[in-house]
Amino acid sequence: MYLLIILLPLLGSFFSGLFGRFVGFRGAVLLTTSGVLLSFFLSCVAFYEVALQGSSCTIELSPWFVSELFDATWGFYFDSLTVVMLIVITSISSLVHIYSIGYMGQDPHLPRFMCYLSIFTFFMLMLVTADNFIQMFFGWEGVGLASYLLINFWFTRLQASKASIKAMLVNRVGDFGLALGIMAIFSVFKTLDFSTVFALSPYLADTQIVFCNLEFHALTCICLLLFVGAVGKSAQLGLHTWLPDAMEGPTPVSALIHAATMVTAGVFMIARCSPLFEYAPKALLVVSFLGAMTCFFAATTGLVQNDLKRVIAYSTASQLGYMVFVCGLSHYSVGVFHLMNHAFFKALLFLSAGSVIHALADEQDMRKMGGVVQLLPFTYAMMCIGSFALVGFPFLTGFYSKDVILEVAYARYTLSGNFAYLLGSICVLFTSYYSFRLLFLTFLAPTATFKSSLKTVHDAPFIMAFPLMLLALGSIFVGYLARDMMIGLGTPFWSNALFVLPKNSVLLESEFIPQTQKFLPLISTGAGAALAYIFNISQVWASYRLKMTNAGKNLYRFLNKRWFFDKVYNDFISENALKFGYTISFKTLDKGSFEILGPSGIAHSFINMGQYISRLQSGLVYHYAVVMLLGIVILITVISLWEFLEILLDNRFYFVYLISFLFYNYYSIKKTHSVDG
């Protein structure tokens, strides 16, 4: 049964993808959706068995590749953390599958789309059920592939194509760190099995390793490398640039991959590796700082984005920041709890946004929307629920996790805790502002939509509305229902899945922080909503004037251009790498120095030398005599001065000569060009 959970989406994907031509639209939809749905029901059973009944389960399938000590296996491990993720993935995935039937119904490539969605689900399940790092890496890269394919689903669009490359490439940078982390784990622990590594981590807490010729604390080094992977996948500051661009993909994809599941893989990984992170306090410090910074950065950027989906994307990045920093503060359970809650309300937000976009003939710019509340009342209701859950309105899902996150941060009384708390609480205000701005601009502001698209506006059909309703239920109740189970004081729910050093846990203290701090998020939320109302509905001119001041303009540009991250990366990294690839490594070396030292140089120099030497063959005796004399003189000199000349034969001189030749050539080419110019 446990293996079936993972296998069913793969089978669905296989048949709809490779035999889509034969099974047809209906067949493809039926195969994939029923596969994922069945998988969902089975995960519910697994959840009952593993999490509620507390019987975690390991399945060793077969060895994967074994080489001396290195053994990677195909093995599956189901503990509470895994089954929580299973529920999240399969439920959201099933709903997105169902939603896509309506949303993508007109697309001629529907079977391909369903195939990609299912294969994504499969890889994601592989990621969360893996029992060793290598298999997790398999899922990790697999979801990257699925994300690449799905962003690029409408492949005739240039933007989609660019975004897909960017997504996979930036993720690959993260994977680079993760792969190095895995290697470091292997070199320290000599195994990659989760249970062994985690069991050994306390004993190796004081080990030092040499990484890049410098000595580091082993676990800190490992955790930081692993965290680079998480930064890539979970779009943390630095490697976040792919996430907003990934919104080029179809909206169901954004809901499933770029909000609910794949981007949370980083958080999952940190939670999974909690026994390692716990013994690496410095790594935790970095994690919490970067998480808080991401949270702040993404929220500020989200304030002024005009693309409906991008706002939600930045909100996702911001929420991921919350999850990461709370993990950095050693409260993995709260992080995972927020992950689960976030999956529901963010999927709801994305899918309702999709419904809006679908209704308005694929318009995504919020400035060209407005006033559709009368036309799309159902979508509006759903969006409202999602937004309220997101901003942490009391007793909705987001409230239960977000407030706990802030309280925990406050109760840490450390530098990282205070920092995270500060940025986190400011972000509550921002979150509320952009969420309500989104609602106002899309639904309530005076309309700016084209008449042609307004004529055909229609609310979501049942097949799209049904998943929205279920997600709305989730966004309202999941937090309340699961709170005590997952983050209640002394809950046995996580058993061995998450590990927290007792000195790091402040859940109890967080109950006793001042009452004002507890009310602060609520007040910020209200303030954010009020500001959004003032700037976008009642005093639009005021906000316009504010924007037109010099400082306002600069600030707006800075935020709207996403803090110029993309520009810096493009101008300073990509551009230079590409330039290097052409001018230095191709033109100067391959087609320059190596060519001259190699084939063409040999050909030319032989011809020249031949001509030169042939001139010596003059037939005159005194010419030959001079040559002989010279030869003898040189020979005698060399023999007698050998002691001195030997120094010149030092290998290093050749190296210097070679290098200077390579670059001399480059600059001489440049010089001649500049003279011509």
Add this chain to the structure above:
Amino acid sequence: MSLISTILFFPLFGVLILLFVPNWKTQLIRRIALNTSLLTFLISLLLWIEFDNSTARFQFFETFSGLPSNGTSIGGFSFSGFNFLFGIDGISLFFIILTTFLIPICILVSWTSIQTYVKEYCIAFLVLESLLIAVFSVLDLLLFYVFFESVLIPMFIIIGVWGSRERKIRAAYQFFLYTLLGSVFMLLAILLIYFQTGTTDLEILYCSNWSETRQIFLWLAFFASFAVKVPMVPVHIWLPEAHVEAPTAGSVILAGILLKLGTYGFLRFSIPLFPFATFYFTPLIYTLSILAIVYTSLTTLRQIDLKKIIAYSSVAHMNFVTLGLFSLNTQGIEGSILLMVSHGLVSPALFLCIGILYDRHKTRLLRYYAGCGRTMPLFALLFVFFTMANISLPGTSSFIGEFLVFVGTYQNNSFIAMLAATGMVLGAAYGLWLCNRLVYGVIKPHFINEWCDITRREFWMLLPFVISILWIGIYPEPFLDALHCSVSNLISHGM
């Protein structure tokens, strides 16, 4: 006649038959060649089936007395025990199977595209097959050299005669020049070895010792020859030229097998014969490999010729292999052998894909292509799959090899492993860029006006690649099992 000599002579037997078939019966010629090579492949699978995984000794041992073995004196030197020795161990097993696997594909791929000198073409490939099998199974240093060099002859002809453009002559010249130049040093080294030990029998040489300076000297001489074949960085420029000018089948063999000759040489000769020099030169190899990985990956990003892109990426991948070999631990060496096998599948498959495009549109410039996914969905699927294998996504064969190489290198030197891992990012960059340019985007009907997806022949040609790449990617144990003994013997012997 034992198994190994059957495999060795079977292609030559096919050549013998072909000699008696008239030139104009091209279809018959192709059929004979295909059947011969397929049968060879089937027989070579027997090698694997009967292979004993539990020993590191050479198996399927076979000798032919070349010269009278007792003290014949030729020109003052007495040759003693100068025999044709053949035998394989875990290291060479998969190269032989890879060779026999690729040759039928080579004949299939040119089923319609080669119309001139068909008979000569088939003969060239069958002879090449025989020679390659001999290179991988011979256990005599001098004979290795002979076969190693004679592989050049059919390859030179294949590039020079069936190449695509006028520039092919230059490419063939470069190819020949580089390889021969390196090999001269190897020949000298072999002579030196012979004069010291009095034999070129590999098994005896494994038990001989050289002084440290001499080891360094000999190692460098071997390196000169093998580095060209790998190719390592300063001497790699023949490869893109040769690939671009060669016919598709030529590229397949070049990328699939010929590049492995160099790394096979390192593995078979340099490392076990000269362990001290191997240690001594490990930094050199690391430096050159890293340079190659980073430089060629960046170069690849700016190429517009489809074949050049794959050729440059081959250079990067082969330098991962050298990195793994010289990490000198089990993971590194097994990983690099697996990576070689995997590269021998992925890179030819990509060349085949490009050959398919070339057959239809007669251009290899990337600028003319876009949106192939629109008109050739099956092709697009396969191409994306092979690209993903090329950037070593887990689940494909390259991942297994590359990851083991990383693990091996990391234990030796984490800094080098980190630098090499940048190749992972850069590899993804050019792989995805190529894939998106070629398969996705809006179609350019001015340039692309043949709307034919891959044919049945082409599909069956590519399917074995897909299956084997996935097989190695998901369950490589049968491959690794055959390697363990030989590799650990290699390491324990040398060190």
